Amino acid sequence: MSGRVTRRRARLLAGVVAVVAVIVVLLMTGLGKDPSVIASPLVGRAAPNFTLPQLDGPPVTLAKLRGQIVVINFWASWCTECQVEQAALDQAWRRFRDSGVVVIGVDFEDSAGAARGYVRTDGVTYPVVADAGSKTALAYGLRGVPETFVVNSSGRIVNHVIGPVGGAALTSVINSMLTGAQ
Amino acid sequence: MSPMNAAEALHRARAGLPGLLVLLALVAGLVSMISVAVSDHPPASQAQQVQQIAAGLHCPVCKDLSVADSPAPLAQQMRQEIAQKLRAGESAGQIRAGFVAAYGESVLMSPPRQGVAGAVYYLPLLVLAVGLITAFTLLRRWLRAPRPEPSGAGPPQLSATQRRAVARAVARLREEEPG
Numbered sequence: 001m002s003g004r005v006t007r008r009r010a011r012l013l014a015g016v017v018a019v020v021a022v023i024v025v026l027l028m029t030g031l032g033k034d035p036s037v038i039a040s041p042l043v044g045r046a047a048p049n050f051t052l053p054q055l056d057g058p059p060v061t062l063a064k065l066r067g068q069i070v071v072i073n074f075w076a077s078w079c080t081e082c083q084v085e086q087a088a089l090d091q092a093w094r095r096f097r098d099s100g101v102v103v104i105g106v107d108f109e110d111s112a113g114a115a116r117g118y119v120r121t122d123g124v125t126y127p128v129v130a131d132a133g134s135k136t137a138l139a140y141g142l143r144g145v146p147e148t149f150v151v152n153s154s155g156r157i158v159n160h161v162i163g164p165v166g167g168a169a170l171t172s173v174i175n176s177m178l179t180g181a182q
Numbered sequence: 183m184s185p186m187n188a189a190e191a192l193h194r195a196r197a198g199l200p201g202l203l204v205l206l207a208l209v210a211g212l213v214s215m216i217s218v219a220v221s222d223h224p225p226a227s228q229a230q231q232v233q234q235i236a237a238g239l240h241c242p243v244c245k246d247l248s249v250a251d252s253p254a255p256l257a258q259q260m261r262q263e264i265a266q267k268l269r270a271g272e273s274a275g276q277i278r279a280g281f282v283a284a285y286g287e288s289v290l291m292s293p294p295r296q297g298v299a300g301a302v303y304y305l306p307l308l309v310l311a312v313g314l315i316t317a318f319t320l321l322r323r324w325l326r327a328p329r330p331e332p333s334g335a336g337p338p339q340l341s342a343t344q345r346r347a348v349a350r351a352v353a354r355l356r357e358e359e360p361g
Contacts, residue, residue: 041286134259141284
């Protein structure tokens, strides 16, 4: 009788230990991840097309840039982190524009006047378009600014950066795409 | 009912109480789940439809706010986009799928019913089924347990003092037996 009770208790204990072990493993798998960084489901897929008016210039249509590498940077004049990356984007534009690379700044939730002032003061040389109504931002699953998407010559998104993009990292991505690695 | 029967019935009722409570709780849970599912009527006007779809989407630039509740400009744009898509004839499912394509499943306020995340819907039902089976088994075991003999039919119940007195009397009788 006591043997049966002991066996039953042992089985119960083993069951509890197994359930706790499963919970611990599930929790541990999530501990190494940063919950604030959510990978874009668009990476590897076709970049959503857009036609947006430039602040000062003709409208830009993404589909017309097929065959070129396109760096799409969502930014705003009120965004302080965008100022951190602006030099890197400008450098990439000046360095790679003759190699078939286009950098486009997409102004997000901003006034045209403030955006123009920023472009003038900070010496932005690449084309900047205005996304009135945030339709393009929504199509790209934007969660804030700055965010940068790199589109390959086939029109697929190959890279997505949340936060300020680093000059070295951007150069590395573009170089690998130009040499056909991506 | 004799005092002995009443005590036995009380003891039995106490032993079966946890099983009954579990059963009642499970049935109540099931009824509430069914009533929620039944009351999920589609909204009448387009504004209500926008509100319902927006309530099912996370505001991407907020913390723990739905698109319906958020005052953020991006959430407002999302509500406008939902309204435009409804006018264009898209269904609620198509609109949700569009946002999921851009933002991933994390944009949904409730996890999807497919894939691993779907376990949050099916696991409670599984637990409910296991609970019901357990409660049913416990109840059946309790009901089928052997009943005590009716008082008077079996040997009389004696206290320890009475048993000692009987033992002493039997011993005395044996001593007095000749040979």
